Amino acid sequence: MLRTMKSLSSIAQDLKQNDIRAVTLRINAVKGINLGQGICDMPAPEAVKAGAKAAIDGDLSIYAPYSGVDSLRERVVEKVRSFNKVPLHGIENVLITNGSTGGFVAAIFALLNPGDEVVQFEPWYGYHSGLLKLREAGIRTVTLRPPAWEIDFDRLEEVITPRTKAVILTTPNNPSGKVWTREELERLAEILEKHDLYAITDEVYEYMTYEGREHISLASLEAARARTITLSSFSKTFNITGWRLGYATGPADIIEKMGLISDLFFICAPSPLQNGLAQGFATDPAYYQDMLKDYVRKRERFCRALETAGFEVPWPEGAYYVFASFKPFSDRPGFSNDQEACSSLIDRIGIGSVSGGSFYGNPEDGRYLLRFCFAKKDDELEDACRRIEGLWG
Template identity: 50%
Template sequence: MDLTASLPLAARADGLQQSGIRAVTRRVSEVDGINLGQGVCDLPTPEPIKARAHQAIRDDESIYSHYAGIEPLRRAILEKEQAYNTVPATSPDEVVVGVGSTGVFVSAALTLLEDGDEVILFEPFYGYHRNILELTGATIRYVPLGGPESTFDRAAMEAAVTENTKAVVVNTPANPSGKVWTREELSTLVDLLHAHDLVAITDEIYEYMLYDGAEHVSLASLPDAYERTITLSGFSKAYNVTGWRLGYGVAPAPIAEKMGLMNDLLYICAPRPLQHAALAAFEDLDDDYVPQLQADYAERRTLMCETLEAIGFDVPWPDGAYYVLASFDGRADAREGFTDDAAACDTLIKEARVGSVTGRSFYRDPTDGHHQLRFCFAKEMPVLRQACDQLRDAFGG
């Protein structure tokens, strides 16, 4: 007898299923292909960070840390937020270290939102943002934003705001679109935050991945914005430690305190030895680390975008992050296997042994992404070149 068939699961668990991104990862593995779908960032971790991890383990840094993170790391994050992001935080008490930026997003969402609240989410969105927001019981109000060439539409957001709207989520640079919000757009958003008494959660995990002169601006750095902004970032993407699960949030102390307590309830603390290792990102890396990272990703972006253009995709080159959300609209009627995003994803796996992510993964209405695929170019250059060669061999160009 299958007892699980009659177990009374919570309603929040009923709709949970494996994400399309992870499903593609499995299918690509089955054909010994190259996964440009999941943003795992399989580049090597910088040696100074690995050395600090080894030293922390040798030093038996193994007990629970403060629930908001070790004080030296919180202070280093504070100094980075002041210097690079110009966020006007003043104390380590305004910093929370958690289990990845996603874990800190969970803590922030559960701290702010509950049944009856509404939250604004821009499309195309990052799927984990949507799914986590749904777990809070809040209602999501979707606002179209578009890709790197698009501009934030104040009127569209105002049309979505109601008396129950409490928060807005901003992802810049954005996954999956590569859009980088401008200072002017964020200033307009600040006006709306005040006009409607809203709080913003900003996911800035790709803050160093910028191209063609794009500028990363933290919403919290703008006048009169910090007191109603939670800024999220982390170490996963910039330092190639996605599996270490280290992220952080910066917010006014009353909010940060509750987020830290929520973090304690959910996770106790982030892995302590890895917190010590993360200090190397601020203390041991050369000054040219970020400029070199940007140059390396710019080279990868060019290779990825030129390849997709060569095989017939319409490619909005991203201004930030390390994804391309490309359209195959011109191929849809010209070649079998491209009727929609699911078919195209399957065709790329079968014929080129390359994984991507279906466009429907990033929209409330699946038809909005039915001629789009997302590609991740955070790969070692030989691997990315091989993937691009396989795409060209399979589809021309």
């Protein structure tokens, strides 16, 4: 049909389906194994499920306050004080959000005007850059390179201009697995202060760090606390990505404004699920240790399988992705770039991954990289590993 109506917004015209979803559709069509999308298909803890069922049965179904259910905010205060070592005053420092993504939306609308600039480290999590574009923010990038993903602080100072307002930081990182060290965070805190910048930190993989590495929240550093919004989520920790529940913590005045913005976009996060989580939050501390043990095992099995197939594998320091290079066999047919390699793995062995270019402003930077997610049930992961080990027949 010929469209004679006025065009859609320029934002809508520029949007296209992201690569991750496109791979999901293709992999489902061949009944393959999807290691592309960051979906953890392991079960949620019983206490969390029981809490939510009880809340639904008890008809706790009306809108929650826009800041979130108080009992859940209280539990978040306790968790952030003890796990993140951030001395929050109380629930005025906590906003319950529609996933950490809802928190990111609220943060960028609270902090940024169109035309303000933000610094992002590459490789990045695509929703951050996508949403920053919706906010019409200018994105300045600092590129981190494998295998060490070291931060070039000189480059960071170079990209900061008088229009720069904030720095976005994801630790542990998706896709690189990098976990920021205390020294790096201290250096960043100095730069934030020197240039009067805010920081938005995404810490959704905070419980997943390997080989004794510690997750450190930027807000635990006193020098950065007043200018840092910390985003976290229940999605990854409790395997409930579809429940859409996360939280933001930070200075009360900013959190209050973020709450008003969140109210306009979402009204509230799902209220029966919030009530349920407040119960389930009392999950046994052993849960976190067991979860980590599982990921340590899966990481080891999966990284070795990729190495067997000939990938160069910077073993992730945290999170549950591997961002591996196929450069060593890029002279083989079907592996000359990331898009081709992604297709070849689907066609040859029914394995879905994400092409490296989707994690960079300039897709050439990810030309020889693919991201795999190893948060899969053991039998499926084992099947995936065998397929990868058999890549060359």
